[in-house]
Amino acid sequence: MRLLWQKDGYVCQEMVELVTDYLEGALTRSERRRFEAHLAACEHCSEYLAQMRVTIAATGRLAAEDLTPDMREDFTELYRKWRAESE
């Protein structure tokens, strides 16, 4: 079993290149199995994957920004101008 794993397994350097394909579900079933087998045996790559997940989640929290009242006015004006021109 161990021998088999060594023969077919990914090394850490390959793992960091496959992380996105793994998270995107783009690995084949056998690639996915090998990826997860390495994860189960390697705390560093598990840490790396966890950090990628936190990074993605934190990037997703950069989004929230609302329109300022000024911008609302700009867009109202833009709309009225367009209406006036298209009539």
Add this chain to the structure above:
Amino acid sequence: MIAVLGRRASNAVDPDAELLARLRRGEEEAFVMLAARHHAAMLRLARAFVSSDAIAEEVVQDTWVGVLRGIDGFGERSTFRTWLMRILVNRAKSTGVHENRSVAVGDAGPVVDRARFDATGAWMSPPQHWIEDSDDRMQAQALSDPLHAALGELPPRQREVVILRDVDGLTGQEVCEVLEISEANQRVLLHRGRSHLRQALEDELVLR
């Protein structure tokens, strides 16, 4: 349920459908609400293409004029957001684009420094733990500044993909439609971009 590639599954509801219908009936408020909903994402994407905030604002305004003119031609084969972002990308490109865009800076080579692995490819200098489990919100605050900075350092194509996928939450397929790139290309750009952001956070948060 099999969704035809390049089209939405017929049972998927476009979150903008209601506002769109009201806009078509000529409701000004619906327009302002649509603009408000998409404004931040549009500005972010525009800013990845052009060289100043002021030009990005113009591109966004210009895009909305294009939307108002073209609204009757919108066939709803894609989501409104995808259609909107495609118009934006086209406007941004015709407005003037960063000179170094076509150069694939940082689109090749390993995403983690080779020196961190030994000759067998195993970690020699493994990732240091910096994830705080205690308080998610505190963590988000602490990460926000370095993330903004790191996003700014990304080559434009990576930045566009990361912004659309991870900041604004588009699906991979939507990103491909907006930027007119293949799925494989999208994944490579996303991978390189995300890997850079992770490294930037490690550099920022781990005391060496």
